[in-house]
Amino acid sequence: MLQVEMVLLAIFALILGLATLSDRTDPAQAAREQPLILMLASDQAAYQVGGPVTFTIAVDNPGHAAVPMMFTSGRRYDIVALAGDAEIWRWSAGRDFVDEEVELSFPPGVTLLGRTTWDWHDASGALLSPGSYRFVGTLTGTRRLSGNVVVIELRGP
Secondary structure, three states: OHHHHHHHHHHHHHHHHHHHHHHOOOHHHHHHHOOOEEEEEEOOOEEEOOOOEEEEEEEEEOOOOOEEEEEOOOOOEEEEEEEOOEEEEEOOOOOOOOOOOEEEEEOOEEEEEEEEEEOOEOOOOOEOOOEEEEEEEEEOOOOOEEEEEEEEEEEOO
């Protein structure tokens, strides 16, 4: 009986020790480690050639505390278009961004990062052929975060 009591006492001490460790966690560190979810959406699933695509990109913080993230430039996000595995367009290509380091804090809930349109031209300026294309958004902070994949169909005339 004494051995059972000793084992129970040891388990209780272990639980108590783990509980006090969690109380010592730095709240700022815990917030930085909290997951963020990057969301990319388009206004339609299919478009006729020449119809502009509108993308909305946002960050969801499902936690209960704000999550800080460092950015090394004015670019907060990027969107890439893929045909198969080949990158054919990048939103940030050819754009200038202010060169500044800034920390942004994402509060609980959804934070809109931006809306942008795309006109179905690839990086060289050529109009794309009808077909399916994949788009992926990325949060460009010091902790890179990729979001969901959006598949869009470009339909011919």
